[in-house]
Amino acid sequence: MARRKPPASPSTVLFDVIFEDGSISSNRKVPGADLDGLDGDEPARTYLEEQEQLIEQRSGQVRPKIKSISRSKVRQQKKA
DSSP: OOOOOOOOOTTEEEEEEEETTSOEEEEEEEEGGGGOSTTTTHHHHHHHHHHHHHHHHHHOSOOOOEEEEEEOOOOOOOOO
């Protein structure tokens, strides 16, 4: 049985990332405080690109470039 990821805090915004090679990374967390300006979601892209650089440095493997980002559509769980 797979473990569930803990839910994002209210001050966190979730993004889906599509890479140039066609791969997708869902529900990437970005601090909501970074998105309060007039730049829309562009600061999230910068934040995610920095994360990718850190992952690349630590793993020693080349990571694909980010093609696009979009806010994740969070599914509401129904209460029974």
